[in-house]
Amino acid sequence: MEIFIYNEVSGEELDFHELARYLEEKGARVEVRGGFFSRFAHSLEDVAKALAKMRIFDPAKPVVQEEPLYGEIKYEQRVLAGKAKAGGVLYDGFALQSYMRSLLPRREISLDKLHLVITSRLLATYDTDDRRYHARAVILGYPAIISTSGIVEAPAKPPEFYLQRRLLGEDPLAEAQLKQKLRQKILDYGDVRMGEVLKGYALQVLFYQLFGEAFCEEKRCRLYNAHWQEELIEAQFSEPELCLRHEAMLKQWKEKRK
Amino acid sequence: MIFEKVEEKDVTQAIVGEFSRMLSEYAESDVIIVGGGPAGLTAAKELASKGVKTLIIERNNYLGGGFWIGGYLMNKVTVRAPGEKVLDEIGVPYQEYVKGLYVTDGPHACSKLIAAACDAGARILNMTKVDDVVLREGNRVAGVVINWTPISALPREITCVDPISLQARVVIDATGHDAEVVNALVRRGLMKVRGYGAMWVERSEDAVVEHTGEAHPGLIVAGMAVSTVYGLPRMGPTFGAMLLSGKRAAEVALEMLERE
Numbered sequence: 001m002e003i004f005i006y007n008e009v010s011g012e013e014l015d016f017h018e019l020a021r022y023l024e025e026k027g028a029r030v031e032v033r034g035g036f037f038s039r040f041a042h043s044l045e046d047v048a049k050a051l052a053k054m055r056i057f058d059p060a061k062p063v064v065q066e067e068p069l070y071g072e073i074k075y076e077q078r079v080l081a082g083k084a085k086a087g088g089v090l091y092d093g094f095a096l097q098s099y100m101r102s103l104l105p106r107r108e109i110s111l112d113k114l115h116l117v118i119t120s121r122l123l124a125t126y127d128t129d130d131r132r133y134h135a136r137a138v139i140l141g142y143p144a145i146i147s148t149s150g151i152v153e154a155p156a157k158p159p160e161f162y163l164q165r166r167l168l169g170e171d172p173l174a175e176a177q178l179k180q181k182l183r184q185k186i187l188d189y190g191d192v193r194m195g196e197v198l199k200g201y202a203l204q205v206l207f208y209q210l211f212g213e214a215f216c217e218e219k220r221c222r223l224y225n226a227h228w229q230e231e232l233i234e235a236q237f238s239e240p241e242l243c244l245r246h247e248a249m250l251k252q253w254k255e256k257r258k
Numbered sequence: 259m260i261f262e263k264v265e266e267k268d269v270t271q272a273i274v275g276e277f278s279r280m281l282s283e284y285a286e287s288d289v290i291i292v293g294g295g296p297a298g299l300t301a302a303k304e305l306a307s308k309g310v311k312t313l314i315i316e317r318n319n320y321l322g323g324g325f326w327i328g329g330y331l332m333n334k335v336t337v338r339a340p341g342e343k344v345l346d347e348i349g350v351p352y353q354e355y356v357k358g359l360y361v362t363d364g365p366h367a368c369s370k371l372i373a374a375a376c377d378a379g380a381r382i383l384n385m386t387k388v389d390d391v392v393l394r395e396g397n398r399v400a401g402v403v404i405n406w407t408p409i410s411a412l413p414r415e416i417t418c419v420d421p422i423s424l425q426a427r428v429v430i431d432a433t434g435h436d437a438e439v440v441n442a443l444v445r446r447g448l449m450k451v452r453g454y455g456a457m458w459v460e461r462s463e464d465a466v467v468e469h470t471g472e473a474h475p476g477l478i479v480a481g482m483a484v485s486t487v488y489g490l491p492r493m494g495p496t497f498g499a500m501l502l503s504g505k506r507a508a509e510v511a512l513e514m515l516e517r518e
Contacts, residue, residue, distance in 0.1 A: 057452055057489045069450060071473035071487060078471065088465020088490050122461075149461075171329070172336050172496050176356040 001028045001112055001210065001257075006036035008119040011085035012148060015195055016118070022199050027254035028114070028206065036117050036143070037080060040103040048076035050099050051121075056090040059133040062126045063092045086120045087149065093123035093139040100143050114209045115143035116202060122149040137201060140214055144205040149189070151197055155229045157186045185230045193233070200236040207246070210253055218243040284381055287313040289511050290402055290426040291380075292388050292439050295323020296368075296497055297481025298432030299375045300344060300504025305511060306378035313424070314375065316384040317407045321375075322368040323434060329495030333364040338463060341498025344505070348374045389421050391429070391442045391477075399476035401425035402439065427518060428511045430478045432504070437483040440473065449474050452489025462491040463499035470506040472514065480507035 003023055005016055020030040033039060041047045052068030052075070078084035100117065108115070123145065124133035137150040147154075156162075161182055168174040179188065187193060200222040207223060208214035216223035219235060221243035226232035242250065289305050291298045294316035306312040314321070328335045337345065339358040348370045352362035376382070385407045392401030405421040431439035443449035466484045473479040479487050480503045493499060 055489075069452075069473070069487070070475075071469070071471060071479065074471055074473075075469050075488075078468070084468040085464060087468060088461035089488075172338070173355050173359060173361065176359045180356060 001114060001206075003028045003030045003114045003116055003206070004108075005030065005032045006039070006115065006117040006143075007032070007034055008036055008117055008121070009148060010079055010082065010120045011087075012120055012190070012194075014118070014148070014198065018195060019118075019198055019202060023202060023206065026203070026206065026250060027257055036100060036115075037103075040100075040105070044080050045073075045077065048073050048080055051076045051091070051096075054091045054095040054099070056092055056124055056133055059090070059124070060131065063095060065095070087122075090122050090124050090133070090135070092133075093125045093136050093145065093147075096121070096123060097139050097141055097143065097145055100145070104143065109142070111209075114206065116205055117143050117145045118148065118198070119145060120148050122153060123147045138204060140205060140208045144208070146198065146201045146205070148194060148198070151194065151201070151232075152187050152189055152191075155187075155226050155232045157229050158182060161186065185233070187229050187233065193237075197232065197236045200232075203242075207249075211249060216243055216246055221246055280381055281383070284311070284313045284383075284424065286425045287311045288426065288515060289313070289428045289430060290315060290424060291430045291432055292402060293323065293432035293434060293481070293483070294318075294321035294372075294375075294382065294384070295432060295434060295481060296325040296371060296500035297504040297507065298323075298430065299325075299371045300501050301430055301432060301480055301507040301511070302375040302380035302504075303348075303371070303378045304505055304508035306375065306380040308512065309379075310512070310515065312380045313426070314380055314382045315386050315388060315402065315404060315424075316382060317387045317433075319385055321372045321382065321384065325368040325371065325497060325500070326364045328364060334361050335364045335367055336361050336496045337498035337501065338496055339498075341501050344501040388433075388438050388442065391439060391446075392423050392425060394476075396475060397448050399429050399439070399443070399474060400427075402429060427476075428478060428514050429476060430480055430507050430511060431473075431483045432480040432507070434482045435486050437479065437486040439477060440479060440483060440487055443474055443477070451487050453486060462493035463496060465490045466493070466499040467502045467506055470503040471510050476514075478507050478510050478514075480504055 007016055016032045020032050023030045037047045052072040053065040056063055079086050124135045126133050135150055135154040137154045139145040164178050203222050204214040215225040220238040222235055222241045223246055224235040226235055288311040291302050291314045294314045302312050302314050327333045337360050342360040345352050350362055350367045350370050352360045355361045386404050387407045387410055388402045389405050390403035391399050394400040401424050403421045403423050409417050409419050431437055469484045469488050470480050473487055481500050
């Protein structure tokens with residue numbers, strides 16, 4: 001298995017080589033490739049336009065890709081050129097994945113090749129059951145996408161955070177204090193724990209590609225599909241990192257490769 | 259007698275003469291900034307201090323927009339880092355409330371920002387409302403059509419007062435959620451707006467600054483107008499994004515002027 005890591009992160013310091021080293025330990029060959037779009041797209045102007053079409057404006061309505069605004073395309077161009085940071089915009093995750101897949105050359109598509117894109121963009125997928133979008137930390141599939149802002153926004157913060165915030169109203173001073181008080185239970189932008197959490201999501205992606213199984217029921221296993229940030233922190237910082245069953249699956253795969 | 263003897267006509271001539279001279283000189287500017295709130299004033303300060311001929315158009319009598327007060331009519335305003343650097347530049351004292359969040363007196367910060375824009379050389383037309391835009395080939399915005407604010411408040415039967423036009427190489431819409439210049443383009447079917455989204459203070463400030471830029475050829479949007487145009491999340495009563503969006507708008511305007 002070859003894993004190709006793409007850096008579509010803007011305004012964040014993340015050690016992709018540390019992530020690569022971790023995945024190599026698990027038995028994969030890993031290459032850090034830089035930007036996905038700069039590698040595969042013929043025109044960044046086309047990419048900017050495509051991204052601008054994926055914006056979600058109403059979480060209750062599936063995105064209908066229509067002509068974007070002049071300024072929306074300009075904004076995406078600035079982000080792609082590294083002149084602006086991505087943030088505050090919600091994109092349709094499946095639309096992004098589908099667009100990225102369309103850019104992958106045929107020779108790059110194989111079950112032995114795992115393309116993993118790490119992005120700062122906040123992604124959501126539309127759920128036909130409750131007919132609304134849900135923010136996502138990871139979009140499994142081909143290519144797989146992990147969203148760093150999704151890691152912060154998708155798993156819920158402790159209930160006390162939301163209850164207190166309702167009481168506080170629009171008070172940035174009090175909210176900042178509340179976040180400081182709860183910092184052991186929540187992940188925030190620029191959090192030093194982000195690199196470790198990223199490894200857990202990358203492992204989910206790898207398991208999905210290898211075994212078609214990304215998640216675990218065990219709360220202390222790194223593959224646990226956490227819906228709360230407190231659970232996510234517990235799953236990613238517990239020892240041993242995997243439950244016995246998943247550890248055995250990985251070991252067996254690693255030995256087969258030898 | 260304390261004061262010099264001056265006749266009534268001298269006072270009138272001073273007002274009319276100087277206003278006419280200024281209006282005539284600024285019938286063509288490098289940059290027209292519509293809206294004299296924190297974003298517009300910061301942009302004006304930045305541009306005028308670099309020698310750019312800058313005119314602010316403000317529909318109210320007073321400048322400053324919502325920068326005089328914080329939330330709920332309380333006159334303490336907050337900025338998140340790195341917004342405090344603008345307060346440093348204009349010499350406003352502040353204190354760090356929690357890490358990265360600063361609080362200062364609204365009246366002090368607002369009056370200093372107005373003074374900084376004026377000291378830098380920006381000119382101001384207050385009590386003036388933008389009715390429409392001046393367009394050139396390719397529907398490029400090349401100025402604004404203005405009238406006195408009171409005109410729009412009177413019944414149409416008694417206000418048959420034609421507006422006048424001012425030209426500019428770049429126009430900045432810093433009119434807050436109303437996005438008045440943008441809406442002039444919307445009325446002509448030349449632009450669409452998304453309307454602003456739900457409150458999400460953590461990312462809304464970043465998003466407003468990062469989206470500040472050319473929204474239509476010749477037109478930059480800054481401040482909360484950015485939020486309206488792109489459907490970005492609303493933000494709470496924090497002002498760092500307004501100040502930094504004003505700075506970003508000035509940078510973009512300079513790039514556009516150089517490009518010309």
